[in-house]
Amino acid sequence: MGEHLPHTRSFHSVSAEHRQTVWDNAIPPALEVESGATVELETADASGGQLTKSSSAEDVTNMDMGAVNPVTGPVYVKDAEAGDTLQVEILELEPNDWGWTAIIPGFGLLADEFPDPWLNISTVEAETKTVRFNDDVTLPFAPFPGTIGVAPEEPGQHSVLPPTKWGGNMDIKHLTAGTTLYLPVAVRGALFSVGDTHAAMGDAEVCGTAVESAMTITVRLTTIKHQTLAHPQYRIPPGQLAEAERSGYHVCTGIDHDLTEAARQATRATIEHIQRTHGIDRQTAYAIASVAVDLRIHELVDAPNWVVGAFLPDSIFARPHA
Amino acid sequence: MGEHLPHTRSFHSVSAEHRQTVWDNAIPPALEVESGATVELETADASGGQLTKSSSAEDVTNMDMGAVNPVTGPVYVKDAEAGDTLQVEILELEPNDWGWTAIIPGFGLLADEFPDPWLNISTVEAETKTVRFNDDVTLPFAPFPGTIGVAPEEPGQHSVLPPTKWGGNMDIKHLTAGTTLYLPVAVRGALFSVGDTHAAMGDAEVCGTAVESAMTITVRLTTIKHQTLAHPQYRIPPGQLAEAERSGYHVCTGIDHDLTEAARQATRATIEHIQRTHGIDRQTAYAIASVAVDLRIHELVDAPNWVVGAFLPDSIFARPHA
Numbered sequence: 001m002g003e004h005l006p007h008t009r010s011f012h013s014v015s016a017e018h019r020q021t022v023w024d025n026a027i028p029p030a031l032e033v034e035s036g037a038t039v040e041l042e043t044a045d046a047s048g049g050q051l052t053k054s055s056s057a058e059d060v061t062n063m064d065m066g067a068v069n070p071v072t073g074p075v076y077v078k079d080a081e082a083g084d085t086l087q088v089e090i091l092e093l094e095p096n097d098w099g100w101t102a103i104i105p106g107f108g109l110l111a112d113e114f115p116d117p118w119l120n121i122s123t124v125e126a127e128t129k130t131v132r133f134n135d136d137v138t139l140p141f142a143p144f145p146g147t148i149g150v151a152p153e154e155p156g157q158h159s160v161l162p163p164t165k166w167g168g169n170m171d172i173k174h175l176t177a178g179t180t181l182y183l184p185v186a187v188r189g190a191l192f193s194v195g196d197t198h199a200a201m202g203d204a205e206v207c208g209t210a211v212e213s214a215m216t217i218t219v220r221l222t223t224i225k226h227q228t229l230a231h232p233q234y235r236i237p238p239g240q241l242a243e244a245e246r247s248g249y250h251v252c253t254g255i256d257h258d259l260t261e262a263a264r265q266a267t268r269a270t271i272e273h274i275q276r277t278h279g280i281d282r283q284t285a286y287a288i289a290s291v292a293v294d295l296r297i298h299e300l301v302d303a304p305n306w307v308v309g310a311f312l313p314d315s316i317f318a319r320p321h322a
Numbered sequence: 323m324g325e326h327l328p329h330t331r332s333f334h335s336v337s338a339e340h341r342q343t344v345w346d347n348a349i350p351p352a353l354e355v356e357s358g359a360t361v362e363l364e365t366a367d368a369s370g371g372q373l374t375k376s377s378s379a380e381d382v383t384n385m386d387m388g389a390v391n392p393v394t395g396p397v398y399v400k401d402a403e404a405g406d407t408l409q410v411e412i413l414e415l416e417p418n419d420w421g422w423t424a425i426i427p428g429f430g431l432l433a434d435e436f437p438d439p440w441l442n443i444s445t446v447e448a449e450t451k452t453v454r455f456n457d458d459v460t461l462p463f464a465p466f467p468g469t470i471g472v473a474p475e476e477p478g479q480h481s482v483l484p485p486t487k488w489g490g491n492m493d494i495k496h497l498t499a500g501t502t503l504y505l506p507v508a509v510r511g512a513l514f515s516v517g518d519t520h521a522a523m524g525d526a527e528v529c530g531t532a533v534e535s536a537m538t539i540t541v542r543l544t545t546i547k548h549q550t551l552a553h554p555q556y557r558i559p560p561g562q563l564a565e566a567e568r569s570g571y572h573v574c575t576g577i578d579h580d581l582t583e584a585a586r587q588a589t590r591a592t593i594e595h596i597q598r599t600h601g602i603d604r605q606t607a608y609a610i611a612s613v614a615v616d617l618r619i620h621e622l623v624d625a626p627n628w629v630v631g632a633f634l635p636d637s638i639f640a641r642p643h644a
Contacts, residue, residue: 162627171621238570248560295619299493
C-alpha cells in the first residue's frame with residue numbers, strides 16, 4: 001500500500017473576504033498548505049470595490065485611498081522559512097467582464113501635468129480574449145496580478161502601495177499564466193498574498209493604473225529550501241514574450257541625465273503622438289500609454305545622458321497608423 | 323520625354339576616412355545628397371581601430387579615449403532645415419567577421435565593482451547569422467549603429483560619447499535593418515553621421531560596450547518638412563520584435579527608490595545568476611549581461627519604489643538552464 005501512488009497535490013481556495021490593505025507579518029493566515037499546493041485566490045479590484053461599471057470621474061476623487069489595492073491572503077506554506085525562496089507558478093486567471101482605468105490626482109508619472117480625475121470602463125470579452133478599452137483601442141487580454149508577495153521581515157503595518165524586496169505592488173505585466181515567480185521568504189510560512197489583478201497593462205504603468213479588474217487567480221506554491229534571493233526573480237517560458245509582441249511599434253525616446261525624466265519625456269512624446277496620429281484627447285492618450293506602452297532602458301552607460309524608449313504597439317488601434 | 327520614368331534614387335558612399343570624433347556643426351560635409359538618397363557609410367569600430375583580433379585586456383587600458391567612438395560623415399541632405407525631421411531608413415548592415423567587448427575601467431553601470439580591464443573577441447559568422455561570444459554563449463547577429471545622429475544646434479565641439487536630443491550615442495539595439503529612425507534636424511543640411519556599429523547588444527548595454535564591430539551600413543535619408551520632434555523616435559515593423567524575442571527568459575528584478583539603483587540591482591542579480599547557473603566567471607557574466615540582457619521598467623508609479631527587470635534569454639547558452 002502506498003507505493004506507486006501518484007503524487008497528489010491538494011486544491012485550496014481563499015475568498016476575497018480575506019483581504020488586507022496592509023502588509024503585516026502578524027496577520028493570521030487565511031489558509032495553511034503544504035509546499036506544492038495549488039491555491040485559488042479570489043481578488044478584489046484595486047479600488048476594493050469602490051468603483052463599479054457605472055462609476056464616473058467624480059467617484060475617483062471620492063475614493064477612500066486607505067482601502068485601495070487590497071490583497072487576498074495570507075497563505076501559510078508549511079515548510080517555508082526565512083532565507084528560503086517561494087516558487088509561485090502562475091497557472092490561471094479567470095476574466096471578469098469589465099475593468100477600470102483612472103487618472104488619480106497626485107498619482108502617476110506625469111501627475112503634475114494631469115491634475116484632474118478621469119475614469120474609463122473597459123469591457124473584457126472572454127471568448128475573444130480582448131479588452132475593449134474604447135471604440136478606438138482594443139487590447140489583448142493579458143491578465144496578471146499587479147501585487148503579489150510575501151509578508152515583510154519588519155514587524156508592524158506597511159503600506160501595500162510600494163513594492164519591496166518581498167514583492168508586493170511590483171506591477172510586472174509579464175506575470176501572466178505560464179510565468180513562474182520566485183519570491184524571497186522573510187518569515188516562517190512565507191505568508192503569501194495576491195491582488196490588484198490587471199486585464200492589461202504596459203511596462204511602467206505610467207498613469208498609475210492598468211485595466212483594473214477583479215479576478216480569481218490560481219497559483220502553485222512551492223518552497224525552495226536554502227535559496228536566498230535579494231529581490232524577486234521570474235521565468236518566462238519560450239515563445240510567450242514573442243507571442244505578446246508581434247505588433248509593429250512606434251517608439252518615442254527620452255534622453256536626459258535623469259533616468260526618470262527620460263521616461264517622462266518618452267511618455268510625453270508618446271501621448272502627443274497618440275493625440276496627433278489618432279485624434280485622441282490628452283487624458284485618454286495618457287491612459288492608453290499606461291495600459292499598452294512598454295518602457296525600456298536603451299542605454300544607461302553613455303554618461304551623462306540616458307535613453308528610454310516607450311513602445312506603442314500599432315495593433316491596438318482600430319484604424320491603422322496614419 | 324521624361325514622363326513615366328521610374329523614380330530613381332541616387333546611390334552614394336562615404337568611406338571610414340571621413341570619421342569624426344566630435345559633433346560639430348562646422349565640420350564640412352563629406353557628401354551632399356538630395357532628400358531620398360540611399361547612402362552607404364563605412365564605419366570604424368568604437369575603438370577607432372585601436373583594438374584588433376589579437377588585442378588583450380592590456381590594450382584596453384592603453385586606448386586613447388580621445389579617439390574612441392568615431393562617426394562617419396557628415397552627410398548634407400539638401401533640403402533639410404532646422405525644425406524638420408530627418409527620416410533614416412536602416413536598410414542593411416554588412417557583417418564584419420569579428421567584434422570586441424571590453425570592460426573599460428571607470429566606465430559602465432557597475433564601474434565601481436569592476437575596476438580591472440577585460441577584453442573578449444567574438445567571431446561573427448555571416449552564413450549562420452550568429453555571433454560566437456565564447457564556447458558557452460552564442461548570440462543572434464543583430465547589427466545596428468550604436469551612434470546615429472545629426473549635428474547639434476549649439477556651435478563648437480561636443481563629445482560623441484553622450485547622446486542628446488539630436489541623437490548620437492543612443493545605443494538603441496532596435497535600429498536593425500527594417501527599422502526607421504526619425505531625427506530632429508538642428509542645422510541646414512542636417513549633417514547626418516553614423517558609427518559605433520554593434521553586432522549584438524542588450525537594452526541598456528550595462529558594461530558599456532556591445533559586440534563592437536566595424537561595418538558598412540546603408541541608409542535612405544529623407545527630409546520630412548516642418549515636422550519637429552523633441553527627441554528621436556523610431557518605428558519597428560510588425561514581427562521584428564517578436565522574431566528577436568522567441569526565447570524563454572530568466573528575469574531578475576531590482577526594486578529601489580532610485581531607478582538607476584534598481585537597474586544596478588537587477589544587473590548584479592543577473593550576473594550572480596549567470597555565474598551560479600552556468601559556471602561562468604564574474605567579468606564574463608557582466609559582459610554577457612551587456613551584450614544580451616534587456617532592461618525594462620516594470621513600474622515607475624508606486625512611490626517611493628520602482629521596479630526594473632533584466633531579461634536574460636535562455637537561448638544564448640550552449641547548455642540549457644540548470
